[in-house]
Amino acid sequence: MVRPMAENSAIAVTTAPGGLSDTQVPSLKGQAAQIRQHLLPWLGPLLLLVAWQLAATFGGLAPHILPAPSRVALAAVKLARTGELMSDLGISLLRAAIGFAIGGAVGFSLGILVGFSRIAETLLDRTVQMLRAIPFLAALPLVIVWLGIGEGAKIFLVALGVSFPIYINTVLGIRQVDPKLLELAQVRGLSPLQTIRRIVLPGALPSVLTGIRYALATAWLALVVAETIAASSGIGFLAMDAREFLRTDVIVLAIVIYAAIGVTADAIARLLERRLLAWHPNYGGEARP
Amino acid sequence: MSGADTRPAVLIEGLARSYGSRTVIRGLHLRMERGEFVALIGESGCGKTTLLRAIAGLDRIDGGRIVTSGRPAVVFQEHRLLPWDSLWRNVALGLPGPNARTLAETALR
Numbered sequence: 293m294v295r296p297m298a299e300n301s302a303i304a305v306t307t308a309p310g311g312l313s314d315t316q317v318p319s320l321k322g323q324a325a326q327i328r329q330h331l332l333p334w335l336g337p338l339l340l341l342v343a344w345q346l347a348a349t350f351g352g353l354a355p356h357i358l359p360a361p362s363r364v365a366l367a368a369v370k371l372a373r374t375g376e377l378m379s380d381l382g383i384s385l386l387r388a389a390i391g392f393a394i395g396g397a398v399g400f401s402l403g404i405l406v407g408f409s410r411i412a413e414t415l416l417d418r419t420v421q422m423l424r425a426i427p428f429l430a431a432l433p434l435v436i437v438w439l440g441i442g443e444g445a446k447i448f449l450v451a452l453g454v455s456f457p458i459y460i461n462t463v464l465g466i467r468q469v470d471p472k473l474l475e476l477a478q479v480r481g482l483s484p485l486q487t488i489r490r491i492v493l494p495g496a497l498p499s500v501l502t503g504i505r506y507a508l509a510t511a512w513l514a515l516v517v518a519e520t521i522a523a524s525s526g527i528g529f530l531a532m533d534a535r536e537f538l539r540t541d542v543i544v545l546a547i548v549i550y551a552a553i554g555v556t557a558d559a560i561a562r563l564l565e566r567r568l569l570a571w572h573p574n575y576g577g578e579a580r581p
Numbered sequence: 582m583s584g585a586d587t588r589p590a591v592l593i594e595g596l597a598r599s600y601g602s603r604t605v606i607r608g609l610h611l612r613m614e615r616g617e618f619v620a621l622i623g624e625s626g627c628g629k630t631t632l633l634r635a636i637a638g639l640d641r642i643d644g645g646r647i648v649t650s651g652r653p654a655v656v657f658q659e660h661r662l663l664p665w666d667s668l669w670r671n672v673a674l675g676l677p678g679p680n681a682r683t684l685a686e687t688a689l690r
Contacts, residue, residue, distance in 0.1 A: 475639050476661040480675030481652050490674065494665040571665040 359541040367541040384526040391450025392511045399455035403462025428452045429517050441522035453514040454507040461503025465496030498569055505561040512554050588650050590615045591636060597644030598631055605631050
């Protein structure tokens with residue numbers, strides 16, 4: 293799509309009369325370059341997809357090893373028609389959202405507490421750091437013993453994974469607030485509550501948002517594991533159920549959906565950063581490449 | 582401005598401040614009247630900033646007392662702005678009352 297456009301503009305320049313075309317050339321060329329800049333990175337994935345499709349169709353790539361992209365797409369359409377896809381997707385998203393909300397609230401509250409109070413830090417931080425040293429997925433068997441294989445276990449696992457990155461980055465954010473600005477608050481006679489609202493929280497926000505981005509990735513990972521090991525619904529269940537019947541197209545579809553949601557979540561987090569941290573030279577819309 | 586108020590703007594008696602074993606200020610007496618201009622001159626490290634920070638209430642003091650009438654206004658050496666807030670909110674920081682914005686915008690004009 294890009295090349296022909298550039299060539300057309302070149303032709304237009306040679307046939308157009310006089311100086312008017314001269315001013316058009318750079319803008320058109322610039323536009324073409326911009327489009328190329330946006331589209332060219334997609335060339336690699338696209339080629340890979342085409343190669344995969346060709347290998348599946350003509351190259352003898354067995355469908356039960358890796359089904360063609362077209363078959364994965366077909367599986368998506370079929371599952372969407374029956375409503376299975378949407379309901380499983382909905383359940384997975386709901387689990388992630390609830391787990392994220394609970395884990396985020398716990399991590400953020402603890403982070404605030406420890407960030408502000410040295411006593412709370414002395415009492416709590418060591419414990420939290422030790423718990424953090426446990427790979428939270430290793431707790432899965434224990435979680436199943438405690439909560440069974442119902443919704444509780446999945447939500448708990450997501451919440452567990454989410455709370456640590458949010459906690460750490462909230463504490464860090466609060467501790468990194470410029471002490472000069474805290475002196476400013478003191479001199480201006482701000483109450484403790486005003487100081488927190490006007491200075492500490494906005495100052496800690498970049499770090500907190502970083503924590504949220506990490507937590508989103510962790511939440512997703514936790515959900516994949518929980519749903520793969522024990523579930524009767526959700527995207528992970530879709531994949532495990534398909535495994536029973538060697539439906540590799542559905543398995544690949546589930547993987548693709550997990551990936552797509554992960555990318556979307558990160559994009560949302562980045563958008564949040566851009567919107568909330570517009571004042572920050574490192575995050576402001578234009579400053580970022 | 583009642584005019585009747587003759588209390589000094591700043592009154593310092595026997596101020597002492599030390600960092601560890603190093604005494605920076607000892608037995609300082611200072612009285613600043615209202616409307617008076619006082620220039621504090623001295624070589625680097627003699628305690629000018631220490632004194633100002635003590636008056637502003639930013640540092641503890643180790644002896645003596647500082648009496649100020651009302652809350653002293655302090656202008657820092659370098660700017661201290663909240664980068665996440667708008668200009669008027671920075672100017673109005675700490676101003677009580679609902680007309681803080683009007684006050685700030687009037688001051689900016």
